[in-house]
Amino acid sequence: MLIDIDRLPKEGLRLSRDFEFLSLDLVEENAVFLEPAHAEVAVHLVGEEIFVQGEVTARLSFVCSRCLTPFEFPVASRFDLVYLPEELDALSEELSDEKIDQMYYSGRQIDLRAVVLEQLNLTFPAKPLCAPGCEGICAVCGEIIRDAKCSCLVKESDPRWNKLKFYVRDKS
Numbered sequence: 001m002l003i004d005i006d007r008l009p010k011e012g013l014r015l016s017r018d019f020e021f022l023s024l025d026l027v028e029e030n031a032v033f034l035e036p037a038h039a040e041v042a043v044h045l046v047g048e049e050i051f052v053q054g055e056v057t058a059r060l061s062f063v064c065s066r067c068l069t070p071f072e073f074p075v076a077s078r079f080d081l082v083y084l085p086e087e088l089d090a091l092s093e094e095l096s097d098e099k100i101d102q103m104y105y106s107g108r109q110i111d112l113r114a115v116v117l118e119q120l121n122l123t124f125p126a127k128p129l130c131a132p133g134c135e136g137i138c139a140v141c142g143e144i145i146r147d148a149k150c151s152c153l154v155k156e157s158d159p160r161w162n163k164l165k166f167y168v169r170d171k172s
């Protein structure tokens, strides 16, 4: 969805709409949309700078990177972005390194769909977990430890034994 900068009303633009993305569009390859992403966005132009503010919400299904169980991953992320015309890109490269995350638009247009998708991708964890302390899959029986199907007694060894091991090794 392209927004034409030269046709932007003076008071700016407010949009509320759903975006259909494919799982292929996402950085998290095992993610599946449970419902379309929704974005509330305000776009306005100040001089040559485009201000894009809003919120993206979505409900996705992720796969836990430890136990491989699908789990629901809700997204509600606010963003507040400023885009400069691409012509300034060449200049600012020489000027400073501080503006390294500065964003640019080109062709007097801004692709709102791409903006929303990028913001969505930024919310994803590098290693999705069904729960912060997910213990994953038992290396012995292959069952998910969380479900208590695993009855192996190879839990983490008692730290007191580690101390004893050191002690024994020192003696030898």
Ligand SMILES: [Zn+2]
Residues within 6 Å of the ligand: 064, 065, 066, 067, 068, 069, 129, 130, 131, 134, 135, 136
């Ligand atoms: Zn898990």
Ligand SMILES: [Zn+2]
Residues within 6 Å of the ligand: 138, 139, 140, 141, 142, 143, 150, 151, 152
């Ligand atoms: Zn087990």
